[in-house]
Amino acid sequence: MSAIERFDLVIVGAGPAGMAAADTASQQGLKVLMLDEQIRPGGQIYRSIGHTPIQDRSVLGPDYYAGEKLLAGLNQASLERLQGATVWEVREDNTLCFSVGGESRRVGFDKLLLATGAQERPAPFPGWTLPGVMTCGAAQILLKTSSMVPNGPLVIAGSGPLFLLIACQLLRAGVEIEALIETIPRANYRVALPELAGALRGWRYLIKGAKMLAEIRRYKVPFYKGVDQIRAEADSEGNLSEVIVQHGQEQQRIPCRTLLSHQGVIPNTQLGRAIGLEHSWDEVQLCWKPVLSEQGVSSHPDILVAGDSAGIGGAVVAEIQGQLVADAAARSLGKAGMPEPQRAGLKQQLSQQLAIRPFLDKLYRPAEAFIRPVDETVVCRCEEITAGEIRGLVELGCSGPNQTKAFCRSGMGACQGRQCGTTVSALLAEVQEKPIPDVGYYNIRMPIKPLTLGELASLNSYTEQRD
Amino acid sequence: MAVDSSYKRVSHQPAGTVQLMVEGQMIEAIAGESVAAAVLQTGIRQTRTTPVSEAGRAPYCMMGVCFECLMEIDGVPNTQACMTEVREGMVVNIQRGSRSVSGESV
Numbered sequence: 001m002s003a004i005e006r007f008d009l010v011i012v013g014a015g016p017a018g019m020a021a022a023d024t025a026s027q028q029g030l031k032v033l034m035l036d037e038q039i040r041p042g043g044q045i046y047r048s049i050g051h052t053p054i055q056d057r058s059v060l061g062p063d064y065y066a067g068e069k070l071l072a073g074l075n076q077a078s079l080e081r082l083q084g085a086t087v088w089e090v091r092e093d094n095t096l097c098f099s100v101g102g103e104s105r106r107v108g109f110d111k112l113l114l115a116t117g118a119q120e121r122p123a124p125f126p127g128w129t130l131p132g133v134m135t136c137g138a139a140q141i142l143l144k145t146s147s148m149v150p151n152g153p154l155v156i157a158g159s160g161p162l163f164l165l166i167a168c169q170l171l172r173a174g175v176e177i178e179a180l181i182e183t184i185p186r187a188n189y190r191v192a193l194p195e196l197a198g199a200l201r202g203w204r205y206l207i208k209g210a211k212m213l214a215e216i217r218r219y220k221v222p223f224y225k226g227v228d229q230i231r232a233e234a235d236s237e238g239n240l241s242e243v244i245v246q247h248g249q250e251q252q253r254i255p256c257r258t259l260l261s262h263q264g265v266i267p268n269t270q271l272g273r274a275i276g277l278e279h280s281w282d283e284v285q286l287c288w289k290p291v292l293s294e295q296g297v298s299s300h301p302d303i304l305v306a307g308d309s310a311g312i313g314g315a316v317v318a319e320i321q322g323q324l325v326a327d328a329a330a331r332s333l334g335k336a337g338m339p340e341p342q343r344a345g346l347k348q349q350l351s352q353q354l355a356i357r358p359f360l361d362k363l364y365r366p367a368e369a370f371i372r373p374v375d376e377t378v379v380c381r382c383e384e385i386t387a388g389e390i391r392g393l394v395e396l397g398c399s400g401p402n403q404t405k406a407f408c409r410s411g412m413g414a415c416q417g418r419q420c421g422t423t424v425s426a427l428l429a430e431v432q433e434k435p436i437p438d439v440g441y442y443n444i445r446m447p448i449k450p451l452t453l454g455e456l457a458s459l460n461s462y463t464e465q466r467d
Numbered sequence: 468m469a470v471d472s473s474y475k476r477v478s479h480q481p482a483g484t485v486q487l488m489v490e491g492q493m494i495e496a497i498a499g500e501s502v503a504a505a506v507l508q509t510g511i512r513q514t515r516t517t518p519v520s521e522a523g524r525a526p527y528c529m530m531g532v533c534f535e536c537l538m539e540i541d542g543v544p545n546t547q548a549c550m551t552e553v554r555e556g557m558v559v560n561i562q563r564g565s566r567s568v569s570g571e572s573v
């Protein structure tokens with residue numbers, strides 16, 4: 001047995017799920033290590049919580065500051081926490097390697113909790129690679145971490161709660177918005193309507209949505225609805241200069257310097273995939289999720305998943321799941337766990353918080369144009385492969401995403417398919433007229449982030465010295 | 468700050484700033500923010516050019532998943548600017564083109 005340090009529980013990710021889990025687990029007396037990639041804890045939703053340079057609390061709103069309670073819990077919890085730490089390999093002997101500050105370390109775990117959150121759904125359209133095009137999430141991060149807002153003219157396009165929220169937050173910060181372009185297909189309203197009754201249990205979310213729409217209306221921002229397609233155009237220097245909005249037969253050109261786009265979020269499954277956990281396709285949320293037991297246990301008995309990385313539920317759901325999964329982990333390691341009534345209460349809250357999801361998932365299901373983009377669209381940003389090229393590969397005998405890597409290098413760039421994986425699977429499925437699960441997803445290999453030689457070398461010296 | 472920048476600050480705590488060199492120009496950043504955020508308020512619109520077509524690119528996700536923000540930071544190419552915290556005296560440069568600069572990473 002080597003002298004590698006062991007932990008009862010290693011938590012990857014310091015968003016709401018990870019923070020809540022860390023607090024619960026340390027209260028249960030587990031020896032916990034928390035590893036988070038970002039500079040500060042909070043995940044994306046509570047990014048820079050406790051440190052945001054934004055002074056006017058009304059700009060980000062009360063839902064953001066709800067993270068202060070989690071941060072306080074995390075700060076008083078007894079555990080080891082490393083920020084700026086990237087896990088790049090999980091081994092079969094229940095050890096994992098991570099790098100922090102240019103050096104690598106290896107630790108052991110009894111249980112590993114993946115709380116890696118969500119990423120914005122890659123939703124390509126022509127011109128989305130141009131400098132000046134960013135995601136709504138990116139603009140929100142700039143606001144939270146740096147109190148930075150886009151210099152106009154600004155256009156925001158897409159759909160989903162974050163699309164409305166960032167618009168409101170920027171308006172409150174004094175930003176002028178040239179146009180809001182909503183891409184919800186009209187049919188979605190009809191499909192979502194039957195879910196409304198169930199969604200009433202989550203009425204607070206519905207009211208929040210209505211309030212945001214009213215707020216946007218008050219600022220009199222031009223609001224385009226039911227837009228089918230957008231296209232970003234460049235100036236002579238290759239930077240974004242305008243967005244073209246396709247509205248049935250009509251086209252409109254809107255000059256802009258920044259275009260923020262958003263089509264919902266999907267679980268960040270990169271680490272779970274690299275470990276080889278089983279995943280399944282969710283046809284309603286249009287994303288891959290890890291296959292989990294009710295206790296959040298993945299296809300690997302010692303690896304648990306909670307929060308948005310387990311399936312999109314939002315911040316409050318993530319927080320509850322984090323507590324429940326950490327509690328289950330503590331009990332499986334011989335601890336008493338939380339009192340039964342507390343656990344039952346959390347489960348009840350969880351089902352109430354999830355009641356809104358079927359409605360939201362159906363209402364905000366992205367328009368076809370963003371799932372299976374037109375041929376000219378770059379889908380693999382790293383290797384610059386277009387949708388047309390991917391479609392054309394089927395005729396050459398390429399039937400699955402892993403073959404496209406060999407055919408055209410899609411998914412082989414620095415992002416390792418994070419930005420093209422879902423689109424490539426959807427395109428291959430479309431051409432072959434197969435369901436997406438039959439086509440599958442890229443195999444993801446360790447290390448899941450490019451490593452420097454220095455990081456690898458430091459690991460070798462570390463293991464030699466410890467083994 | 469350059470008038471032509473893509474982003475501007477709306478409020479600013481006076482405490483905790485650091486100076487860094489971006490493309491040969493000294494700029495001020497808020498301690499604890501990312502290099503990508505600091506660069507976006509300089510007027511630089513393209514933070515790298517691609518190896519394949521040498522098209523200009525800029526930070527896209529700001530959360531570490533798109534790898535569009537790769538820059539040369541303190542001499543190390545292919546560094547994610549959105550995941551790197553600004554530090555006093557840091558030297559940041561645009562990453563230009565070819566894959567060959569990735570010699571350092573594996």
Ligand code: FES
Nearest residue numbers: 529533534536549
């Ligand atoms: S901006 Fe996407 S990884 Fe840095």
